[in-house]
Amino acid sequence: MTETHRMISPEDAVYMDNNATTRLAPEVLAAMMPYLQDYYGNPSSMHRFGGQLGRVMAEARQKVATLLGAASEEIVFTSCGTESDSTAILSALQSFPEKRHIVTTRVEHPAVKNLCENLDSLTGHKHRLTRLPVAADGTLDLQKYEESLSDDTAIVSVMWANNETGVIFPIAEMARMARERGILFHTDAVQAVGKIPINLQDIAIDFLSLSGHKLHGPKGIGVLFVRRGTPFVPYLVGGHQEKGRRGGTENVAAIVGLGRACELAAEKMAEENTRVKALRDRLEEGLLASIPHSMLNGHKQDRLPNTTNVSFEFVEGEAILLHMDQYNICASSGSACTSGSLEPSHVLRAMGVPFTAAHGSIRYSLSIYNTEAEIDFVLEKMPPIIAGLREMSPFWKADA
Amino acid sequence: MWEYTNKVQQHFLHPKNVGEIDNPDGTGDVGSLACGDALKLTFKLDDKGVIADAKFKTFGCASAIASSSVLTEMIIGMTLDEAAKVTNEDIADRLGGLPKEKMHCSVMGREALEAAIANYRGLKLPMAEGEVVCECFGVTDLEVIRAIQESNLRSVEEITNFTKAGGGCGKCLDRLREILVATTHQGSGLVQIVDKNKRPQRMTTLQKIKKIEEALEREIRPGLRKDGGDIELVDVDGDFVLVSLRGACTSCTKSRTTLKEFVEKKLRELVLDSLIVEEAK
Numbered sequence: 001m002t003e004t005h006r007m008i009s010p011e012d013a014v015y016m017d018n019n020a021t022t023r024l025a026p027e028v029l030a031a032m033m034p035y036l037q038d039y040y041g042n043p044s045s046m047h048r049f050g051g052q053l054g055r056v057m058a059e060a061r062q063k064v065a066t067l068l069g070a071a072s073e074e075i076v077f078t079s080c081g082t083e084s085d086s087t088a089i090l091s092a093l094q095s096f097p098e099k100r101h102i103v104t105t106r107v108e109h110p111a112v113k114n115l116c117e118n119l120d121s122l123t124g125h126k127h128r129l130t131r132l133p134v135a136a137d138g139t140l141d142l143q144k145y146e147e148s149l150s151d152d153t154a155i156v157s158v159m160w161a162n163n164e165t166g167v168i169f170p171i172a173e174m175a176r177m178a179r180e181r182g183i184l185f186h187t188d189a190v191q192a193v194g195k196i197p198i199n200l201q202d203i204a205i206d207f208l209s210l211s212g213h214k215l216h217g218p219k220g221i222g223v224l225f226v227r228r229g230t231p232f233v234p235y236l237v238g239g240h241q242e243k244g245r246r247g248g249t250e251n252v253a254a255i256v257g258l259g260r261a262c263e264l265a266a267e268k269m270a271e272e273n274t275r276v277k278a279l280r281d282r283l284e285e286g287l288l289a290s291i292p293h294s295m296l297n298g299h300k301q302d303r304l305p306n307t308t309n310v311s312f313e314f315v316e317g318e319a320i321l322l323h324m325d326q327y328n329i330c331a332s333s334g335s336a337c338t339s340g341s342l343e344p345s346h347v348l349r350a351m352g353v354p355f356t357a358a359h360g361s362i363r364y365s366l367s368i369y370n371t372e373a374e375i376d377f378v379l380e381k382m383p384p385i386i387a388g389l390r391e392m393s394p395f396w397k398a399d400a
Numbered sequence: 401m402w403e404y405t406n407k408v409q410q411h412f413l414h415p416k417n418v419g420e421i422d423n424p425d426g427t428g429d430v431g432s433l434a435c436g437d438a439l440k441l442t443f444k445l446d447d448k449g450v451i452a453d454a455k456f457k458t459f460g461c462a463s464a465i466a467s468s469s470v471l472t473e474m475i476i477g478m479t480l481d482e483a484a485k486v487t488n489e490d491i492a493d494r495l496g497g498l499p500k501e502k503m504h505c506s507v508m509g510r511e512a513l514e515a516a517i518a519n520y521r522g523l524k525l526p527m528a529e530g531e532v533v534c535e536c537f538g539v540t541d542l543e544v545i546r547a548i549q550e551s552n553l554r555s556v557e558e559i560t561n562f563t564k565a566g567g568g569c570g571k572c573l574d575r576l577r578e579i580l581v582a583t584t585h586q587g588s589g590l591v592q593i594v595d596k597n598k599r600p601q602r603m604t605t606l607q608k609i610k611k612i613e614e615a616l617e618r619e620i621r622p623g624l625r626k627d628g629g630d631i632e633l634v635d636v637d638g639d640f641v642l643v644s645l646r647g648a649c650t651s652c653t654k655s656r657t658t659l660k661e662f663v664e665k666k667l668r669e670l671v672l673d674s675l676i677v678e679e680a681k
């Protein structure tokens with residue numbers, strides 16, 4: 001905030017905003033350091049000092065591929081999840097210029113949503129967009145999905161897990177339905193990778209996006225998985241890097257970091273789905289029990305292990321977050337005021353969450369670095385924050 | 401993250417005068433849950449007609465709560481006539497300023513105050529009687545016109561920041577642009593001095609000018625020159641682009657059509673679809 005520029009130290013932060021970004025794992029930083037400090041060469045160079053980095057990158061690529069159950073030549077490094085999303089969708093449209101239909105959902109991240117909504121001006125063609133609705137618990141209707149697929153469909157782009165609610169879509173089944181009709185399938189798996197097991201060997205996905213900073217890797221690195229044999233048109237055209245699939249000198253340190261992060265994610269996958277999940281459940285149950293007029297947004301089971309999105313009725317999200325901020329508790333909200341727009345989150349609106357609740361939604365997203373003590377702390381601080389704001393709210397009736 | 405002043409933070413974290421006065425002399429209820437903010441203001445007068453006490457209840461973000469709190473502080477001790485003169489700018493100023501996207505919070509404060517005074521005087525608010533322009537947030541044309549005039553708004557985006565109108569489905573954006581044009585024409589003309597702090601959000605004025613110049617050079621001048629005309633960029637003010645037509649165009653009876661149908665259309669297409677092209681006088 002202005003006027004006071006004191007930094008909030010990482011030791012003080014009670015960080016429960018891991019769907020926004022994650023802490024760089026110390027092991028990842030250690031793996032990156034040599035390539036930030038000493039080995040600054042360009043992998044494309046003819047001399048060994050630069051050229052030797054090609055081997056280093058190959059190792060990292062293999063680690064990413066292993067986490068996904070992919071082959072290393074199917075891994076294309078990009079700058080972020082957003083770039084991966086754009087690359088996949090625009091590639092499919094250019095590969096099938098005669099097809100003008102795209103299937104996606106109402107709850108995609110802006111990286112896919114805003115791209116799909118602006119395709120006409122980007123490509124100079126008119127496109128037909130099917131945005132699949134979701135039920136009140138954030139899940140998709142597979143029959144509606146199947147009915148939407150047509151000969152004119154160039155690509156399906158459906159996220160694996162939702163960043164706001166953590167709700168997981170049945171990607172394997174959806175990809176199979178697209179494959180049966182010869183339609184390319186892209187999934188934005190930015191929130192899923194590292195949190196739930198993924199094995200692309202068994203799944204008919206053609207493109208998958210992930211982002212380093214969501215799995216304790218560095219910012220500024222992403223991956224687009226492109227299945228072998230999938231038609232591909234690059235988005236960044238330039239040098240021959242990434243076998244001509246993505247121009248631009250490689251971000252070697254970040255690539256090495258991402259490789260290490262993927263290795264760690266595989267090691268911690270069990271912990272994420274047991275200890276972290278238990279912390280999440282305790283937080284969620286505690287909040288719902290101690291705060292009246294609070295409710296869970298999203299399907300209780302089909303959900304990422306680290307995410308809970310809870311609405312506190314009759315109070316507004318930004319105000320809640322700023323009170324939490326007084327205790328250095330970090331989370332997010334789907335309220336209008338925090339999104340910078342005037343309407344609450346498109347995800348909650350698509351789920352039909354009533355306005356009384358949508359404006360007061362808070363997303364807590366945990367990681368392996370969270371502790372029991374932090375959950376206790378949040379469970380202690382939240383009820384008085386909500387009660388205090390309700391006291392001030394013209395809609396709150398104490399006996400309601 | 402919003403850049404809030406210390407004053408906003410103070411009033412948000414430690415609001416003054418929270419609550420509701422029993423048997424108030426005036427009550428103002430504005431906003432709604434659906435809109436994302438709402439404010440109920442109550443006041444009591446002493447026997448000299450001075451506001452002796454004022455309390456608020458607010459649902460909304462930090463700036464809504466801070467605006468309400470500072471408003472009650474401001475009006476306690478004022479006569480009703482004095483209070484009636486409080487503007488949203490006064491509220492924002494007392495807070496050391498608000499982010500421009502949050503100006504509607506100060507507007508909500510002013511509206512609640514007005515509603516409370518009208519309630520005391522047994523009057524109906526003229527504002528509410530206008531025609532609803534923005535269905536999403538229930539904003540009337542009179543409210544929009546007033547915001548344009550009082551805060552010297554120069555673009556549809558600024559109207560949204562101040563009144564919320566146009567911030568939902570976006571269906572009323574064209575209508576807002578019409579109101580903006582009509583209202584600023586009635587005023588003291590277009591080439592008015594404007595608050596230089598009020599910059600459009602997505603493009604800086606400099607970026608805008610550069611893009612407009614490029615578009616004029618590449619796409620628009622060639623067409624006009626064919627007919628022996630030319631065009632000069634005179635000024636860019638919010639969404640208003642002031643140009644002067646030269647040569648054959650000036651005498652051309654169709655110059656207004658050229659301006660609107662050709663120049664404005666092209667600039668909206670190439671630069672920003674909210675631009676309004678007018679001829680500099």
Ligand SMILES: Cc1ncc(COP(=O)(O)O)c(C=O)c1O
Nearest residue numbers: 080081082109111163190191211
């Ligand atoms: C589901 C999803 N997709 C895409 C992105 C964008 O990723 P990046 O920040 O790497 O561009 C995010 C990050 O917020 C996300 O949650």
